[in-house]
Amino acid sequence: MKTTRLMMGGTVLALALALGAPILAQEVDFGDNSSTWADDDQCDDPRFEGPGAALIRSPVDEMRDAADCRAAFEAGEVTLVAVEAPTSPNAEDGGDIDFGDDSGAWANDNECDDPRFGGSLDSHLMADATDCRTAYEAGEVTFEASNEVSGAVQPVDGIDFGDDSGAWANDGECDDPRFGGSLASHEFADATDCRTAYEAGQVTYDAPDDTSAAGDIDFGDDAGTFANDGECDDPRFGGSLTSHEMADATDCRTAYEAGEVTYDAPDDGGSDVSVNDIDFGDDSGTWANDDECDDPRFGGSLDSHLMADASDCRTAYEAGEVTYTPSDESGADVAIGDIDFGDDSGNWANDGECDDPRFGGGLDSHRLADATDCREAFEAGDVTYLGDGTGAVIIDGIDFGDDSGTYSNDAECDDPRFTGSGVGVALDDHLMADATDCSTAYTDGTVTLADESGSGGSNGDFRINFGDDSSASAHDGVCDDPRFQGRGGALELLEANMLADATDCRTAYDAGTVTYNP
Structure with missing residues (x-):
């Protein structure tokens, strides 16, 4: 109705202007007040000009600022510009456009x-019909048949430069490997830098060979623990779980077809492996995020940081x-099919925590006896497989020994060579005899290898865990911890004060007035 009214009004006005007859306000169809700038005392309708008209007038406000333009017209502040019978907002009839599906x-x-209507998703070319038809018919978008690539950077010589989503985009250097850049993660993600360099003749374009269609890719199945969660975890598509390679088919197919992920066919690479x-x-x-890569797979020197220093190494x-x-x-790269997880015969099986020491668990009794918990933790990347060996445990060059100590596998490190919050009671007879507890605590960062030089006293072979000052008798100048004897110790030694009078006992020990006798 509005279009018909505009066409009729335009015809009358054009005839009146041609005949030189004065135009009266009642002969002008001012439209309505639907403009964003309506009722601001300036005429924003581009059909009018004069001192009462806005300096900037947009076609979108045509016939949409009625009150302002009528007032200005009647006051003689604007005049109506000669108009032709208008055409549809879009030059091409919607019936001639294939909107797709x-x-x-x-x-x-x-x-x-x-993207033919200004959209930003290449994957939606002819694939968003209802939304685009509605917007087109409402005059909100226009149709450009040649515009088939989205993004801020349009193609040159048929090249899709992608976008600027890379971490190092807009730094003046082209990092896209298709143009000789060194960052696989910046393929299609350093558009501005690479287009600038390409147009300046500083780089050349090497089209990738992999143009796999979805039909050419074996997506696998949905056997992964996190399949069908709306997120693609297959590492061939940029996912982070190696256990989900070819095991997250539905999520990855959906993401691939939507253009949200790309496919990198696996190879046998080494240094040239895609990130x-x-x-x-x-x-x-313990040493993650210190700007140094400690993962031995990248030349790092700490076995304990295998798959545990991600940010630095990436x-x-x-x-x-x-x-x-x-x-x-043996470790994170062992295929799940090569691991014998055992059964669930352990007392603590199926409690949501992996207790098998082959995966870093603290219970030797649960070796091959906590299968479900450990399998789930391994698939989720929460634990790594340390192998089936039963010999000495060696991490970062430290020989942790074995579990021959009386108090081994009690979740406290009793080896006197270590210090930290993970230490229980430093026992001489547990030297190299509490391997599981101490190696676990060391890996968790709750203990460190003590300085073997000692600090006074009669025994410099290990560091003593003095505990804290939680005793009621702390800070009285007398060592009340029953593990210490001598003239600097209390006459009455109570079990409750063990590891609870640190300051007094350390002072007495360093002064040589007590000796350590656990």
Whole structure:
């Protein structure tokens, strides 16, 4: 109705202007007040000009600022510009456009994503029909048949530069490997830098060979623990779980077809492995986030940081400072099918915690006896497989010994060579005899190897855990801990004061007035 009214009004006005007859306000169809700038005392309708008209007038406000324009027109502050009978807002009839279908992941969300109408998703070319037809008919978008690539950076010579989503985008250096850049993670993600360099003749374009269609990819099945959770975990598509390779099919197919992930076919690489093919692990290591990669798979020197220094190692790998060598030893790279998880015969099986010491658990009695918990933790990347060996435990060059101590496997490190919150009672007879407890605590960062030089006293072979000052008799100048005897100790030694009078006992021990006799 509005279009018909506009056409009729335009015809009358054009005739009146042609005949030189004065135009009266009642002969002008001023429209309505639906403009954002309506009722601001300036005429924003582009059909009018004069001192009462806004300096900037947009076609979108045509016939949408009635009150302002009528007042200005009647006051003689604006005049009506000669108009032609208007055409449809879009030059091309909607009936001539193939809008496609609604197969896009974001179809029917009331936003037109087809790049032919200014949308930003290449994957929605001819795949957001309802939204785009509605917007087109409402005059909210226009149709450009040639606009088939989205993003801020449009193609040159048929090249899709992608976008600027990379961490190092807009730094003046092209990092996209298709143009000779060194960061696989920046493929299609450093558009501005690479387009600038390409147009300046500083780089050349090497089209990737992998143009796999979804039909050419074996997505596998949905056997993964986290399959069908709406997130693609397969590392071939940038997922972070090696256990989900070919085991998260539905999520990854959906994401791939929506253009949210890309496919990197696995290879047997080494230093040239794509960053998306590497499971960097997490930042659970004691020395994680110190700007140094300690994971031995990247040349680091700490076995305890295997898959436990992710941020440092990813940064170093992407910067080309380290290379990746898959581990040949038992550990995170062992295929799940090669591990005998045992059964659930342990007392603490099926409690949501892996207690098998082969995976870092603290109960030797649960070796091969906590299968379900350990399998789930391994698949989730929460634990790594340490192997079936029963010999000495050696981490970072430290020989933890074995579990021959009376108090081994009690979740407290009793080896007197260690200090920290994870130490229970430092016992001479547990030297190298509490391996599981101490290696677990060391890996968790709750104990460290003590300085073997000692600090006075009669025994410099180990560091004593003095405990804290929680005793009621603390800070009285007398050592009340029953593990110490001598003239600097209390006459009455109570069990309750063990590990609870640290300051007094350390002072007396350093002064040589007590000796340590656990």
